[in-house]
Amino acid sequence: MGAAMRAHDWSGSPLGAPEAWPACLRSTVSLLLGSRFPMFVAFGPELGFLYNDAYAEILGDKHPAALGGRFHDIWAEIWPDISPLIDRALAGEPTWSDDLPLTMNRRGYDEQTWFTFSYSPVRDEQDRVAGMFCACTETTGRIQAETALRANEARLQFLDRLGRETAKSTDADEILATTTRMVAEHLSLSNCAYADMDPDEDGFTIRGDWAAEGSPSIVGHYSLATFGERAVRDLGAGRPLVINDNLAELAPAEAATFQAIGIAATICMPLVKDGRLTALMAIHDRVPRVWSDDALALITEVTERSWAHIERVRAVTKLEALNATLEQRVEERTSKLIETEAVLRQSQKLEAVGQLTGGVAHDFNNLLTIIRSSVDFLRRPELPEARKSRYLNAVSETVDRAAKLTSQLLAFARRQTLRPETLDVGARLHAVAELLDTITGARIEVLTQLPAKPCYIKADLSQFETALVNMAVNARDAMEAGGTLTLRLECGAPLPPIRGHAGAPGPFAAVSLGDTGCGIPPDLIHRVFEPFFTTKEVGKGTGLGLSQVFGFAKQSGGDVKVESVLGRGTTFTLYLPEVQPQGPVAALGGEVAETDPGGAGQRVLVVEDNVEVGRFATQILEDLGYETVWATNAEEALDRIGWDGAGFDVVFSDVVMPGMGGIELAKVLKRRLPDLPVVLASGYSHVLAQESANGFELLHKPYSADQVSRILRKVIGRNRRRAVPG
Known part of the structure; x- marks a missing residue:
């Protein structure tokens, strides 16, 4: 279009020769000629028309005669539609039109078109409106396509109906x-x-x-x-x-x-x-x-x-009747199968819930019976000291058993709080094998097959060893007449498909315990990980051992596989993700150094929303020699601590509380007062199980006074050592 303008005869144009064009028109023409977006300018009292190459395509047959012509003459057929917009632009008001319908004649016939465009005033050196500038795009194709799509959708909907x-x-x-x-x-x-x-x-x-x-x-x-x-x-x-x-x-x-x-x-x-x-x-x-x-x-x-x-x-009336009958039969049978499957699944769920609640109620009732009877005797003032000590020991041991039962339930539910650390699996298996000699007895030979090179995993040591012991106990009970228990470790193993779940390339550490016992019947093997399911006689097993193994494996990023041949034995294989050691590896048999008993007047902020637990915790701490302040929620605790720590030596907080929880409180304090240690206490916290790597000390409920004392001495002592220069 630049070449066309240079070659054009401007003698009949209301714009006159280009040499006489004002600077504002020259700059506008330079702008539109340098753009690939459709643009034109209408300038002067008669709105002389100039446009670029992109707009020439919109003009159709009106190009090239439209060059230098009068805007009104070029688009006479749409003038009634656009003249109000032109008047506003020439009055100094920019306009915008979106998908404006216009009936144009640009190829020898009228056609419906749609355009999105803007009209902007062009001002001369005296800031007077001397013309208007337009940037536009034709949306006819899109509008027609959308209209056709809507019509086609309506047609298809009608045909479907x-x-x-x-x-x-x-x-x-x-x-x-x-x-x-x-x-x-x-x-x-x-x-x-x-x-x-x-x-x-x-x-x-x-x-x-x-x-x-x-x-x-x-x-x-x-x-x-x-x-x-x-x-x-x-x-x-x-x-x-x-x-x-x-x-x-x-x-x-x-x-x-x-x-x-x-x-x-x-x-x-x-x-x-x-x-x-x-x-x-x-x-x-x-x-x-x-x-x-x-x-x-x-x-x-x-x-x-x-x-x-x-x-x-x-x-094909008869054939269709036959097909309709056949289809009806298939549909009815399919419907019945689906209904039966749903009922079966619901029944299985109810059975599992029944087993779980029944087993928990049975075991806890037994434990509560011991505790209640012991407490009743302890209330007697004439009770001899020896019997009082015996009943106190019974209460303490029963609480430990209840805590262990709770831990197994959480392991099955994959909700226990884990403390993963890097472990040398082979070394741990060797140590556990020595322990299993005691558990299994002389009638069972324990063999170990370990690779020469070390193999590392990142897992909770206590839960890992508990899983091994639980599997070993089941193996022992399956070999009443004696036999061989083989512990085997394979490094860099892939995870095979298990129970319908896809496998993974690994590497995994595969820890297997194989026995030569009676084996598991095929119709029962799929139930061995169910909570409280056991084939043992009443009183000889809770049915939670293998469910703990399953929960631990899943929560640790692995799985557990069972293979059994009736009369020849069973092998459980625990798959755990293999890692490369990047920090300290948990030592075998490490002992914690003894510390001074009790507190020495250190200030402890107790954060607990439960009134009974809060009162009991503060009493324990005061009996241990600590000075306590009790806050019933995290927000109150932050107010008491302030920005300087308010002289507190440690914060002892519950995890699950209304409003801000204990984990979030600990994170806020770590940012605000990084030298103030925080101890968290919880009996159950799914959030903590997911975020166990935050570095906060955790005390499991129910806890003893000795456990509270040990962990407080540990964090306070560690903080003091950190504060000592050098």
Whole structure:
């Protein structure tokens, strides 16, 4: 366009020669010529027109004559639509139009278009509006595509609805009646009918008429000759007969026929089958209209679909009846199977819940019986000191057993708080093997098969060793007559698919315990990890040992596999992710150095929302020699601590509390007062189990006074050592 402007004869243009153009017009022209976005400028009193290459495509046949012409002359056909916008721009107000519909004539015919554009005032050196600048884009293609998409969606929805309605019947007349009614409603027709061609194909009979209220009925027999040559030619050849509202175009006989039945616009869509023509007739007698291609296509498809459905009803009635019966049987059987499966799953869930609650209730009732009886005796003032000591020991031991039972439940539920550390698996297995000699007894030989190179995992040491002991105890009980228990370690092993779960390439440390015992029946092997499921006699097992193994394996990122042959033995293999040691490896048999007993007046902030637990914890700490302050929630604790620590030596907080929890409190204090140690206490915390690597000390509930004393001395001593220079 720059070249075209240089070569253009400007003598007849209201813009005059380019040498005389003002600076504001030159800069605007330079802007639009340098852009690939459609732009034009209309300048001066007569709005002389200049545009770039991208806009030339929009002009169509108006280009190149439009160059330098008058805006009004170029777009005279849309001037009434855009002149209000032009007036606003020339008055100094920029405008924006989004998808504005415009009827343009740019290729010799009128066409509907849509544009998104802006009109901006162009000001001269005196800040007067001298013209307007436009940046625009044609959205016709998108609008038409969206319109077509919506029309197609409406068409598909209608065809789907029609198909579902007509599929309800196997009677041809009923299908056609439904079709005519639904087509009439969808296309807003006044009449809709279907017709059968006469055997000699000289005429047809319209029947099954659907007429709106006040519309004439067109049911009856008609000869093709009555409709004229067009009907004979088109319908006889299987093509649609379309007659629009201009009856003057028809032959006199045709016009008379259509006027007699009050038709303004008619379409007959034929379908020739077996030498007979059947047509769906859609008629307007109130609002004359020209049939669109979409309407023609829809009626054609409707006719073909309806009669195809009728290709099937009449020709294969018996076969369809058989298929329908077969499908019904399959559906009924499938439905029953699904229902039965759902009932079975629910039953299994209820059975598992029943086993869990029943087992927990049974075991805890036993433990509570011991505690309650012991407490009752301890209340007697005349109780001898020896018996008092015995009952106190019984209470303490029972609490330990209850805590262990709770730990096993949490392990099965994968909710126990783990303290993972890097372990040398081979060394741990060697140490556990020595312990198993004591557990299994002389009648069982314990063998170990360990690789020469070390193999490391990151796991909770206590839970790992507990899992090994639990599996070993089950192996011992399966070998009543004696046998061999083999501990084997394989490094860098892949995780195989287990119980329908996909495998993983690893590397995993595979720790297996194999026995030569009685084995597990095939119908029971899938239940061995269920809580409280056991094949042992009453009183000889809780059924929680293997569920602890399963929960520990899953929570540690691994899995456990069981293989068994009845009468020959069972092997449990524990798969745990193998790691490379990046820090200290847990030592074997390490002992914690003894510390001074009790506190020495150190200040402890106790954070506990439960009144009974809070009162008991502060009492324990004061009895141990600590000075205590009690806050009932984390927010109160932060207020008491302030920004300087308020002289507190340690914070002892519960984990689960209303509002801010203990973990979040510990994180805030770590940022605010990094030298103030925090000890967290919890009997159950799924959040803590997930975030156990935050570095905070954890005390498990129920805890003893000795445990509280030890952990407080540990963190306070560590903090003091850190504070000593050098």
